[in-house]
Amino acid sequence: MTAQYIMVVDDEPDIRQLVSEILEDEGYKVVTAENAAKARELHRSRKPDLILLDIWMPGQDGISLLKEWRENDTLCCPVIMMSGHGTIETAVEATKLGAYDFIEKPLSMAKMLLTVSNALRSNQLEKENRGLRKQMSGSLEPVGGSQAMQRLREQARRIAQHDTRVLLYGEPGAGKEMFARYIHSLGNRKNRPFVRAALSSSRAASHALDNLLFGREDDSKIHYGLLDEANGGVLFLAEIFELDNHTQTRLLNALKENRFMRMGGREWVELDMTLMAASSHDLQDDIKGGKFNEELYYLLNVVPLMIPPLREHPEDVPELLNHYVDLLTAQDGLPYRHISLAAQNFLRNHSWPGNIRELRNLVQRLLILGADTEVSLDEAEEAVGTRIPVFSQEIGHIPESLFDLPLRQAREQFEHDYLIYQLKQVDGNVSKLADQVQMERTHLYRKMRSLNVDPKKYGR
Structure with a gap:
């Protein structure tokens, strides 16, 4: 399991060292800061899972720093306040500002570890509850006793044993995200975040995509992106082909270097996550059409998983x-x-x-x-509802007048023949076809399936 990331902020070197060593012995990853300025720097460089924050420090005190994070909307994790001169009023003020708890010095290490464990677990439960409200509850195991589903579940279990990237293929609605969540639930990051990013129809918004994925920094304020949210866990990118070329390059570099920089930022952020991506069509078509980065494709395509249509x-x-x-x-x-x-x-x-x-x-x-x-x-x-008859693969015989057909069937017959004609013009290249007919590719693939049009038959 990926270690949870804790920041310890205290002006006393002995306390920083002692607390750091004890937390590391418990399996946590720890960074330390001796003052508010260093804490602010570390907070910008990577989103922590928890902060232990001393109240009385030279310069800016812990309460003021907590208030700053709260006002800037960057209070991203539980904060446990520490003080050797604590009062009830101070504890109440810290709680009002968003602190999870307050512990007194000299520190009881047993109490500190219990408070840290409870804070992390409470935060994880809150994230899980938010996620459950956004998705259907119940078992994450995909339903179905068919040989196809049994085989897929077995493949997913094998994949989950390795912390590797996965590229899931399948038609819209076939269950790509369901299997991604299933793999996550079985893997060594199962207690870390699963962050879903839907990228559909977002090609035109390159700047917005960069902000969404990488976050941004405005002066002293941090707006965390999906890479921050998923750090330590899993990021699931639905319809990966919707990323524009610029964002693909940024993502490729982040994955290769295991670090990224927020928009407007000046410092690198360490990246430790598993990426799962999904596509409703073969990305090789996009590579041929110059719309998908070939190096990124091979970086993502470590383990391909095909999800069959129902x-x-x-x-x-x-x-x-x-x-x-x-x-x-x-x-x-x-x-x-x-x-x-x-x-x-x-x-x-x-x-x-x-x-x-x-x-x-x-x-x-x-x-x-x-x-x-x-x-x-x-x-x-x-x-x-009534189904449209399945068309033949070749251009059908158009009646002397389309008025001889019901309106719905006449329209579908025309669309069928029109798409075959256009496919022949572009030698079966779906990326070029999408440009030619001015349709978004996900909708185009769905339309071709409903009309029984196979683009592979018209490629050279």
């Missing part, structure tokens, strides 16, 4: 349906409804273009809108 393991659909019924009734307080066997069989044969995410949303919709205790076949069919 239509390739439909035998898991009944189990997934029941899983989300149980989850949503427990998590959101929705009324329980049993999905009939006929409805389950029908849904098992659905193509699920939106994959597991679509299935979850459908279950939620059925629980919210349904009145009966059982979901019938008719209700399931209505919830899924």
